[in-house]
Amino acid sequence: MDNEADLIEVPDDEVLQQKLYYSISEVAGWFKVNTSLLRYWENEFDVLQPRKTRKGDRLFRVEDIKNLQLIYFLLRQRKFSIDGAKNYLKNNKQEADTQIRLVESLTRFRSFLLEMKANLQA
Numbered sequence: 001m002d003n004e005a006d007l008i009e010v011p012d013d014e015v016l017q018q019k020l021y022y023s024i025s026e027v028a029g030w031f032k033v034n035t036s037l038l039r040y041w042e043n044e045f046d047v048l049q050p051r052k053t054r055k056g057d058r059l060f061r062v063e064d065i066k067n068l069q070l071i072y073f074l075l076r077q078r079k080f081s082i083d084g085a086k087n088y089l090k091n092n093k094q095e096a097d098t099q100i101r102l103v104e105s106l107t108r109f110r111s112f113l114l115e116m117k118a119n120l121q122a
Contacts, residue, residue: 008030008031008032008069008072009029009030009032010030010031010065010069011030012104012108013062016062016065017062020061021051021059021060021061022059022060022065023057023058023059023060024038024039024050024057024058024059024060027060027064027065027068030065031068031072033072038058038068039058041068041071042058044082044086045067045071045085045086045089047067047070047071047089048064048067048068048071049064050064066097066100069100069104070089070093070096070097070100071085071089073096073099073100073103074088074089074096077103
């Protein structure tokens with residue numbers, strides 16, 4: 001993660017499991033992207049399959065959010081092209097899952113250390 005702008009604010013698994021579905025606007029807010037980008041990624045990546053209401057509103061499951069984290073990681077942090085990310089997910093999904101979990105753990109640890117540093121300085 002090169003800078004603070006790359007930090008997404010997706011709740012951890014325990015919090016995510018509290019609801020079955022999340023709205024597209026809620027999910028877009030966590031990733032700091034437009035809802036139109038999520039709709040575009042949905043068209044590009046077969047692993048994204050949010051449910052749609054009769055009205056056409058998208059509802060994202062925890063599984064979709066996890067897949068979005070992978071896609072975001074590959075496109076925004078690893079700088080893959082769309083085609084490169086598709087191929088990587090097709091051939092290395094398990095490795096990508098492991099990498100994203102590692103990044104999440106390190107991000108939480110970094111936040112903990114920054115909080116601890118702030119408390120020591122207070």
